[in-house]
Amino acid sequence: xxxxDLMVADSSQKATTPxxxxxxxxxxxxxxxxxxxxxxxxxxxxxxxxxxxxGGFVGLDIFFVLSGFxxxxxxxxxxxxxxxxxxxxxxxxxxxxxxxxxxxxxxxxLVLAAVLFTPIRAYETSWxxxxxxxxxxxxxxxxEAVDYFAFEDPDVSxxxxxxxxxxxxxxxxxxxxxxxxxxxxxxRNGRSVRPALWGLVATIGLxxxxxxxxxxxxxxxxxxxxxxxxxxxxxxxxxLALALPAGLRMPRLLSGALAAGGLAVxxxxxxxxxxxxxxxxxxxxxxxxxxxxxxxxxxAAVRSRPIALLCVAPxxxxxxxxxxxYLWHWPALVFAATVWGPLTMAQNIVVTLAAWVxxxxxHHLIEERYRHSRTLARxxxxxxxxxxxxxxxxxxxxxxxAGAQNTVPVAKGSEVEGAxxxxxxxxxxxxxxxxxxxxxxxxxxxxxxxxxxxxxxNDARDTSPECVYGEPGSKxxxxxxxxxxxxxxxxxxxxxxxxxxxxxxxxxRGGCTPADVAYRPGCDxxxxxxxxRIERERPRLVVLSTGTGNRYDVKVxxxxxxxxxxxxxxxxxxxxTLRRLRATGAKVVVIRDQARAPFNVAACVSDHxxxxxxxxxxxxxxxxxxxxxxxxxxxxxxxxxxxxKLLCPDDRCPAVIGNALVYRNTYHLSATFAETMAPWLxxxxxxx
Numbered sequence: 001x002x003x004x005d006l007m008v009a010d011s012s013q014k015a016t017t018p019x020x021x022x023x024x025x026x027x028x029x030x031x032x033x034x035x036x037x038x039x040x041x042x043x044x045x046x047x048x049x050x051x052x053x054x055g056g057f058v059g060l061d062i063f064f065v066l067s068g069f070x071x072x073x074x075x076x077x078x079x080x081x082x083x084x085x086x087x088x089x090x091x092x093x094x095x096x097x098x099x100x101x102x103x104x105x106x107x108x109x110l111v112l113a114a115v116l117f118t119p120i121r122a123y124e125t126s127w128x129x130x131x132x133x134x135x136x137x138x139x140x141x142x143x144e145a146v147d148y149f150a151f152e153d154p155d156v157s158x159x160x161x162x163x164x165x166x167x168x169x170x171x172x173x174x175x176x177x178x179x180x181x182x183x184x185x186x187x188r189n190g191r192s193v194r195p196a197l198w199g200l201v202a203t204i205g206l207x208x209x210x211x212x213x214x215x216x217x218x219x220x221x222x223x224x225x226x227x228x229x230x231x232x233x234x235x236x237x238x239x240l241a242l243a244l245p246a247g248l249r250m251p252r253l254l255s256g257a258l259a260a261g262g263l264a265v266x267x268x269x270x271x272x273x274x275x276x277x278x279x280x281x282x283x284x285x286x287x288x289x290x291x292x293x294x295x296x297x298x299x300a301a302v303r304s305r306p307i308a309l310l311c312v313a314p315x316x317x318x319x320x321x322x323x324x325x326y327l328w329h330w331p332a333l334v335f336a337a338t339v340w341g342p343l344t345m346a347q348n349i350v351v352t353l354a355a356w357v358x359x360x361x362x363h364h365l366i367e368e369r370y371r372h373s374r375t376l377a378r379x380x381x382x383x384x385x386x387x388x389x390x391x392x393x394x395x396x397x398x399x400x401x402a403g404a405q406n407t408v409p410v411a412k413g414s415e416v417e418g419a420x421x422x423x424x425x426x427x428x429x430x431x432x433x434x435x436x437x438x439x440x441x442x443x444x445x446x447x448x449x450x451x452x453x454x455x456x457x458n459d460a461r462d463t464s465p466e467c468v469y470g471e472p473g474s475k476x477x478x479x480x481x482x483x484x485x486x487x488x489x490x491x492x493x494x495x496x497x498x499x500x501x502x503x504x505x506x507x508x509r510g511g512c513t514p515a516d517v518a519y520r521p522g523c524d525x526x527x528x529x530x531x532x533r534i535e536r537e538r539p540r541l542v543v544l545s546t547g548t549g550n551r552y553d554v555k556v557x558x559x560x561x562x563x564x565x566x567x568x569x570x571x572x573x574x575x576x577t578l579r580r581l582r583a584t585g586a587k588v589v590v591i592r593d594q595a596r597a598p599f600n601v602a603a604c605v606s607d608h609x610x611x612x613x614x615x616x617x618x619x620x621x622x623x624x625x626x627x628x629x630x631x632x633x634x635x636x637x638x639x640x641x642x643x644x645k646l647l648c649p650d651d652r653c654p655a656v657i658g659n660a661l662v663y664r665n666t667y668h669l670s671a672t673f674a675e676t677m678a679p680w681l682x683x684x685x686x687x688x
Contacts (some may be wrong), residue, residue: 018247021303031298034310037318048348055273058287068237092380095387103390118603119405126402133394135273135632151277156329216281258303265290328666390673417658417678442602447671455508470497477539491675515573545591574631595619601663
């Protein structure tokens with residue numbers, strides 16, 4: 001989000017010097033305020049799930065460019081006026097304009113999380129808030145492999161939107177320092193500092209852009225949040241501040257064409273971009289350069305009609321309150337979904353609009369009060385102290401809320417029976433004094449093959465790594481093949497490989513169906529690469545498992561079908577895959593997909609450890625969406641193994657079996673429980 005002054009022209013300028021036609025007498029750029037309001041609308045529409053606004057996340061790219069232009073413009077004015085830059089005053093301005101409101105929203109989020117969330121979710125939110133208060137939450141999301149676009153995830157963080165603030169503040173922690181050093185090295189020796197600043201902008205900006213293009217194809221989720229993939233967007237704004245005067249003598253027609261073209265590109269990107277394309281990467285050039293074009297157009301001394309459109313009162317109002325509304329709208333959506341369940345698009349819109357109430361209250365009582373405080377403006381050290389106090393308060397509150405959450409002791413390995421308890425006919429577990437894995441880290445319990453980097457996830461690699469387990473030289477060659485639902489059986493397969501002296505090869509990729517269909521180009525290339533490797537490997541056994549839920553929507557004749565319409569194509573495609581696997585001479589086993597939990601199992605258990613029955617559920621597995629079973633029955637020699645009776649005895653799916661958490665999230669088994677399935681699975685696999 002942008003929160004800088006819009007004062008880009010000196011009121012003492014001579015009348016003969018061109019000034020922006022969109023600027024007020026005081027130098028306030030109304031066109032930029034309008035662009036800010038327009039960007040806010042795009043982001044709100046995207047988060048509300050409005051059709052044709054899926055790409056509204058480009059509003060954040062707009063904010064980055066505007067921020068670089070405005071903040072660098074302020075710094076350059078100070079350099080021109082005083083010959084230097086006061087780091088103390090710069091950081092004081094940032095502190096009083098950003099921190100009081102940001103910390104207020106964080107405090108409200110923490111209190112509501114403690115009241116409304118389960119202990120595990122409140123615990124995670126607390127640490128998100130601590131990271132947000134310290135402006136490093138984007139890196140926390142990188143480490144945790146958070147999917148920004150998983151808006152409907154029942155455990156989505158109410159702090160997630162703070163990632164963009166973190167990116168900006170990390171940049172502004174260093175950018176004034178670089179300008180300060182450049183001044184010290186050049187200006188004081190009588191040389192112009194601008195060439196040095198251009199060198200910084202070009203070097204860092206081009207490096208960041210190149211890295212963004214490369215990394216966005218390697219790790220989609222991490223690239224979205226990374227500061228290193230975003231810095232170039234801010235630097236585009238910095239370059240504009242270096243290059244543009246207060247006003248340009250530009251034909252009205254050219255100004256109008258630039259502004260209209262820029263707005264058209266932003267609208268196009270909003271409609272055309274989807275959440276499954278690598279981003280930012282080269283695609284972010286479109287909204288970034290479009291925003292730059294609008295800024296250039298607005299610098300024209302003669303105001304064109306598109307620029308005048310940006311100066312209308314509604315956009316000016318939205319731009320003015322954009323920072324506050326951005327901060328409030330996301331937690332409003334998250335907490336509303338927590339209270340009422342998944343929201344419809346209409347409900348999303350209502351909740352987003354309702355967030356205007358805390359927006360307008362805090363905008364006037366907190367944001368504007370501290371931003372225009374004369375006392376803090378005259379005493380920058382006091383402003384810094386206020387900012388540090390805000391950060392310390394939010395951090396302390398986050399730690400208190402995290403520490404107040406109930407935790408369940410982690411069971412020792414010897415205390416975990418898991419699937420063995422079901423096979424021995426033990427009664428379903430109704431309570432627990434210790435559970436494995438740690439409920440707070442349940443999502444990360446994916447097993448050694450994931451930890452070793454053998455499982456591809458959110459990257460553009462077409463070939464799985466050379467991952468071999470068990471006895472690499474053994475003639476008993478076995479391949480585990482599939483998506484993340486194949487990976488979930490890796491702990492059991494690894495245990496069997498060690499016991500039976502197998503050479504076990506792991507070929508799994510998250511979100512990529514093994515069915516021979518047109519799904520996503522990267523997935524399709526990976527599947528073919530894996531099939532060729534299996535054919536070279538000549539295994540004796542291939543174990544395949546795939547998700548069958550609502551994820552896979554295939555493309556037929558260039559048209560993307562919905563999940564239900566995709567089912568016959570998935571069944572036919574997986575049939576082709578199984579026949580090709582059988583043609584290698586391998587025995588083939590398909591492990592049927594399990595039922596999906598209707599809630600986050602670890603979070604439920606953390607809240608009902610003394611009454612685990614509250615966290616059990618009836619298995620709802622659609623026979624209409626079961627292409628794995630359909631394909632397995634069509635191919636002679638393929639064995640279908642169904643884990644349903646083990647996972648859901650007596651038509652109930654327990655959350656905890658033998659002190660082992662069964663699900664690490666709603667749709668994947670924990671590695672801890674999967675490992676205990678080795679004896680059960682081993683009896684169902686053919687001997688080699």
